[in-house]
Amino acid sequence: MPGARYTPLEMLARLVSFDTESAKPNLPLIDFVEDYLKGWGVAYVRDQSPAGDKAAIYATIGAADRGGVVLSGHTDVVPVTGQSWTSDPFTLRVEDGRAHGRGAVDMKGFDALALALVPDFLAMDVKTPIHILLSYDEETTCLGVMDTIARFGRDLPAPRAVIVGEPTRLEVVDAHKSIGTFFTTVHGFEAHSSKPALGANAVMTAAELVAELNRIAEEMVVRGDPSGRFDPPYTTVHVGTIAGGTARNILPKLCTFHWEFRGLPGLDPQEIPDRLARFADEVALPRLNRFGPFGRIETALEVFVPGLAPEPGSEAEKLALRLAGRNGTATVPFATEAGRFQAADIPTIVCGPGSIDQAHQPDEYITLDDLAAGEAFMRRLAEHCARG
Numbered sequence: 001m002p003g004a005r006y007t008p009l010e011m012l013a014r015l016v017s018f019d020t021e022s023a024k025p026n027l028p029l030i031d032f033v034e035d036y037l038k039g040w041g042v043a044y045v046r047d048q049s050p051a052g053d054k055a056a057i058y059a060t061i062g063a064a065d066r067g068g069v070v071l072s073g074h075t076d077v078v079p080v081t082g083q084s085w086t087s088d089p090f091t092l093r094v095e096d097g098r099a100h101g102r103g104a105v106d107m108k109g110f111d112a113l114a115l116a117l118v119p120d121f122l123a124m125d126v127k128t129p130i131h132i133l134l135s136y137d138e139e140t141t142c143l144g145v146m147d148t149i150a151r152f153g154r155d156l157p158a159p160r161a162v163i164v165g166e167p168t169r170l171e172v173v174d175a176h177k178s179i180g181t182f183f184t185t186v187h188g189f190e191a192h193s194s195k196p197a198l199g200a201n202a203v204m205t206a207a208e209l210v211a212e213l214n215r216i217a218e219e220m221v222v223r224g225d226p227s228g229r230f231d232p233p234y235t236t237v238h239v240g241t242i243a244g245g246t247a248r249n250i251l252p253k254l255c256t257f258h259w260e261f262r263g264l265p266g267l268d269p270q271e272i273p274d275r276l277a278r279f280a281d282e283v284a285l286p287r288l289n290r291f292g293p294f295g296r297i298e299t300a301l302e303v304f305v306p307g308l309a310p311e312p313g314s315e316a317e318k319l320a321l322r323l324a325g326r327n328g329t330a331t332v333p334f335a336t337e338a339g340r341f342q343a344a345d346i347p348t349i350v351c352g353p354g355s356i357d358q359a360h361q362p363d364e365y366i367t368l369d370d371l372a373a374g375e376a377f378m379r380r381l382a383e384h385c386a387r388g
Helices: 006-018 027-039 108-116 118-123 148-151 202-223 271-287 317-326 339-344 368-386
Strands: 043-048 055-061 067-073 093-095 098-100 130-135 161-164 171-178 178-187 236-244 254-263 296-305 329-332 348-350 365-367
Touching: 006 108, 006 368, 027 055, 027 178, 043 118, 043 202, 043 329, 067 108, 067 365, 067 368, 093 271, 098 368, 108 118, 108 368, 130 329, 130 368, 148 339, 161 339, 171 339, 178 202, 178 271, 202 236, 202 254, 254 339, 271 317, 296 339, 317 348, 317 368, 339 348, 365 368
Parallel strands: 067 130, 067 161, 161 348, 171 329
Antiparallel strands: 043 055, 055 130, 093 098, 098 365, 171 348, 178 254, 178 296, 236 254
């Protein structure tokens, strides 16, 4: 008996129905996918998260002893809290040629296409295997693919190419920026504000550090983008949150701020944090402790997501250009898991249906036309893989 069949839209409705916000488990969705794959006799492996509340799944259609083309998508979605949705975010609503739901475009639409077409991939008897990788925690760390990547070349054959299906309107993206996120904490010492020599003001020192990041940001604007391909055309530096102090007339003991950079390909990921550290050691810390050894400054890396650098003529690029009917490549301003694959020496490209402009907002949607275009892309992939 064959397994259950779903149209891409029906599969999307099933996937959207699972609340897989990044802070929540994704196991119910993974269990559903496992049962679906079992119904079609598709081999798969499951990689559990360290905490055991999430998992990635890697399925193979075709020969399991050789590398093929990986269709890579994530299962987690951003939160809906505080957003004004006009319908239940976890019930797919189809209206006016659009399918609305959290994750519909980012990126359960791509996941749904890959899964819904499993019976068709099987019927094509593909000579080059098609692999489907569904990960977790992409929206927070992009670490949910790492256990599976670590298995390539060991108990899983190394892929020939990876297509990360983030929404690019099927533009073939060969480059994106890196992301480094950090927490900086300034430790001061409380005193009455009328007697500043008795303590150390953590907030004012944090302000100096933020001002230094602003100077670095301006320098990055001037340095620009030598490739001329990115928008904005420079590495960005941004402070997102800052908190400190207890009262107007108390020298604050503590101040923390959360910051990031989004670096052009080729930027040394240590450059900006190292420059802030030098400023802290040479300027900010001596000023903080000018009345005594009261304070210290700590910066901790939260996560680094590598960028994607162009690899002209790679197998992934040539394949995606042919499947998408494009003549050239593009860039995107957001980061993806693609850099993780490239760092493992696997040719990787980003290409998927829908637009990032509809992601992360209330009433997120993918158009039915974009879903149909994605389906045609997948069917062309199956034809390519059937030829070997």
